[in-house]
Amino acid sequence: xxxxxxxxxxxxxxxxxxxxxxxxxxxxxxxxxxxxxxxxxxxxxxxxxxxxxxxxxxxxxxxxxxxxxxxxxxxxxxxxxxxxxxxxxxxxxxxxxxxxxxxxxxxxxxxxxxxxxxxxxxxxxxxxxxxxxxxxxxxxxxxxxxxxxxxxxxxxxxxxxxxxxxxxxxxxxxxxxxxxxxxxxxxxxxxxxxxxxxxxxxxxxxxxxxxxxxxxxxxxxxxxxxxxxxxxxxxxxxxxxxxxxxxxxxxxxxxxxxxxxxxxxxxxxxxxxxxxxxxxxxxxxxxxxxxxxxxxxxxxxxxxxxxxxxxxxxxxxxxxxxxxxxxxxxxxxxxxxxxxxxxxxxxxxxxxxxxxxxxxxxxxxxxxxxxxxxxxxxxxxxxxxxxxxxxxxxxxxxxxxxx
Amino acid sequence: xxxxxxxxxxxxxxxxxxxxxxxxxxxxxxxxxxxxxxxxxxxxxxxxxxxxxxxxxxxxxxxxxxxxxxxxxxxxxxxxxxxxxxxxxxxxxxxxxxxxxxxxxxxxxxxxxxxxxxxxxxxxxxxxxxxxxxxxxxxxxxxxxxxxxxxxxxxxxxxxxxxxxxxxxxxxxxxxxxxxxxxxxxxxxxxxxxxxxxxxxxxxxxxxxxxxxxxxxxxxxx
Numbered sequence: 001x002x003x004x005x006x007x008x009x010x011x012x013x014x015x016x017x018x019x020x021x022x023x024x025x026x027x028x029x030x031x032x033x034x035x036x037x038x039x040x041x042x043x044x045x046x047x048x049x050x051x052x053x054x055x056x057x058x059x060x061x062x063x064x065x066x067x068x069x070x071x072x073x074x075x076x077x078x079x080x081x082x083x084x085x086x087x088x089x090x091x092x093x094x095x096x097x098x099x100x101x102x103x104x105x106x107x108x109x110x111x112x113x114x115x116x117x118x119x120x121x122x123x124x125x126x127x128x129x130x131x132x133x134x135x136x137x138x139x140x141x142x143x144x145x146x147x148x149x150x151x152x153x154x155x156x157x158x159x160x161x162x163x164x165x166x167x168x169x170x171x172x173x174x175x176x177x178x179x180x181x182x183x184x185x186x187x188x189x190x191x192x193x194x195x196x197x198x199x200x201x202x203x204x205x206x207x208x209x210x211x212x213x214x215x216x217x218x219x220x221x222x223x224x225x226x227x228x229x230x231x232x233x234x235x236x237x238x239x240x241x242x243x244x245x246x247x248x249x250x251x252x253x254x255x256x257x258x259x260x261x262x263x264x265x266x267x268x269x270x271x272x273x274x275x276x277x278x279x280x281x282x283x284x285x286x287x288x289x290x291x292x293x294x295x296x297x298x299x300x301x302x303x304x305x306x307x308x309x310x311x312x313x314x315x316x317x318x319x320x321x322x323x324x325x326x327x328x329x330x331x332x333x334x335x336x337x338x339x340x341x342x343x344x345x346x347x348x349x350x351x352x353x354x355x356x357x358x359x360x361x362x363x364x365x366x367x368x369x370x371x372x373x374x375x376x377x378x379x380x381x382x383x384x385x386x387x388x389x390x391x392x393x394x395x396x397x398x399x400x401x402x403x
Numbered sequence: 404x405x406x407x408x409x410x411x412x413x414x415x416x417x418x419x420x421x422x423x424x425x426x427x428x429x430x431x432x433x434x435x436x437x438x439x440x441x442x443x444x445x446x447x448x449x450x451x452x453x454x455x456x457x458x459x460x461x462x463x464x465x466x467x468x469x470x471x472x473x474x475x476x477x478x479x480x481x482x483x484x485x486x487x488x489x490x491x492x493x494x495x496x497x498x499x500x501x502x503x504x505x506x507x508x509x510x511x512x513x514x515x516x517x518x519x520x521x522x523x524x525x526x527x528x529x530x531x532x533x534x535x536x537x538x539x540x541x542x543x544x545x546x547x548x549x550x551x552x553x554x555x556x557x558x559x560x561x562x563x564x565x566x567x568x569x570x571x572x573x574x575x576x577x578x579x580x581x582x583x584x585x586x587x588x589x590x591x592x593x594x595x596x597x598x599x600x601x602x603x604x605x606x607x608x609x610x611x612x613x614x615x616x617x618x619x620x621x622x623x624x625x
Contacts, residue, residue, distance in 0.1 A: 012560070014558060014559055014560040014563075015560060017543070018420065018540075018542075018560060018562070021418075021542070022538075025540075144526075144527070169425055169531035169533060170527065170531060172531070173427070175427065178424060179425040179427060180422060180423060181423040181424070181533060182422075326527075385420060386422060389421075389422040389538055393422055393536055399444070399446045399534065399535070399536055399537065401537065401539070402539050403539065403540045
């Protein structure tokens with residue numbers, strides 16, 4: 001696991017000095033994170049990296065995971081889809097299942113601490129047990145157009161927090177509490193993002209039987225309808241008419257996502273045994289995902305909705321040309337035609353992929369800009385800093401805080 | 404006082420870090436936009452005229468402010484976008500005056516082009532007003548003469564340079580930047596202080612600004 005000083009060669013000594021300085025102002029405060037899964041998905045991934053680094057900065061940081069059965073996670077998946085604005089069949093029974101598990105968690109969990117950082121809707125009800133401490137609801141979901149019934153239900157809990165945090169301004173709602181904007185981040189030293197030797201990349205390609213005799217167009221994502229894997233296949237077919245290429249769809253499923261297997265089957269069906277389409281349902285293996293991204297010619301992220309879309313920053317960090325949908329937090333990461341190409345449809349995605357494949361110099365330039373943009377804005381050091389400033393802001397109401 | 408003389412008072416480097424707070428206010432047309440501009444907190448005006456400097460520091464020189472960008476790219480009002488982008492921010496010593504100029508620029512344009520008031524953005528293109536919460540912290544760096552000052556300039560973060568040049572002057576309503584103030588009053592080198600004060604920092608990237616100031620100081624102590 002990386003130490004905080006290991007980031008100095010990437011971000012500079014003074015950035016790490018700033019982190020130590022801010023952390024010193026939080027001495028004595030106990031911070032507790034709560035989410036719904038220890039592995040899989042972006043939240044668990046970033047907490048796995050951030051918690052040890054905060055501890056190295058001498059912060060008293062804890063991370064707890066709520067418990068829930070299959071029914072509970074079926075309901076929270078419906079919540080997730082509803083907050084993304086999708087049509088969902090949700091009834092009173094679903095809300096009862098949600099509340100029943102929430103009550104059990106409230107009874108069983110230690111939720112002591114000075115600052116409680118609650119991630120996403122699954123543990124949202126815990127706030128009912130709040131004492132005289134600070135509570136933050138961290139929403140990682142694209143809530144730009146939420147289904148109203150579910151949002152009204154959750155809003156009753158949200159307003160009991162001291163602050164809410166969103167990944168993009170368009171996700172914020174009219175709320176009587178303070179709201180902050182914090183982008184997620186990637187860890188440049190994690191297995192998913194660190195530099196890899198060519199031999200390792202080749203061994204991963206060989207292991208999965210991926211050929212690079214033709215340009216490789218790749219989407220790395222969980223098998224989830226909101227990631228639009230069928231749209232990626234449609235885009236690939238449009239590109240293929242003009243440029244002979246291969247498509248790779250690779251990803252796993254999170255433990256809190258029961259829908260993944262169904263979507264995987266739909267995608268396999270849609271590929272029609274095309275020998276140039278490779279569909280990989282992989283167990284969590286960050287080094288291999290890293291290798292697949294590095295082996296790709298173009299990376300695609302054609303999500304229909306996206307909380308943030310960390311796979312975009314991962315690809316940009318590897319200086320890859322990226323084609324991604326203009327949704328959620330993606331436009332924060334890609335400034336169109338500068339650090340990537342944005343699209344709205346399979347046709348638009350196909351057009352953008354063709355541009356990159358036909359103009360390697362353009363693709364290289366855009367990829368390099370993207371890496372620089374991620375370095376300035378989306379690395380874990382900035383994320384650690386923002387959260388610490390957020391914790392401090394709860395103790396200061398003013399706009400200019402002297403520490 | 405000599406060129407590398409020890410200053411009466413040392414220069415203490417501070418850094419400014421910021422957190423973005425969402426105001427929940429939005430606009431989808433110029434009319435709504437100008438109405439919000441009249442009532443949003445001063446920190447929001449500051450945020451939207453300075454965010455690009457830090458977030459897209461490699462994109463500069465002369466990055467657009469958020470207002471100009473939205474008017475031009477989302478509403479398609481290129482001429483108004485140009486007018487807003489070319490507001491000479493360095494000439495304003497208070498946020499209040501800057502706010503008035505931005506509002507005046509838009510209202511003048513609307514009076515000349517009433518049809519511009521009838522254009523609306525898509526929901527996904529709405530302007531979201533944000534504001535910055537600034538955290539000001541002392542760093543461990545202190546300089547007693549221009550040589551030490553130049554060495555420290557090479558080491559500090561661009562956030563620190565940003566604080567002493569931009570934030571101190573406009574948001575905290577000091578009349579000049581902190582570097583010029585110290586060089587003139589504590590080091591006694593008025594010429595160098597003026598040379599730094601004369602720079603228009605809005606047309607540099609923060610790294611270019613660092614290099615330019617180091618160059619100016621370096622010429623003095625050689």
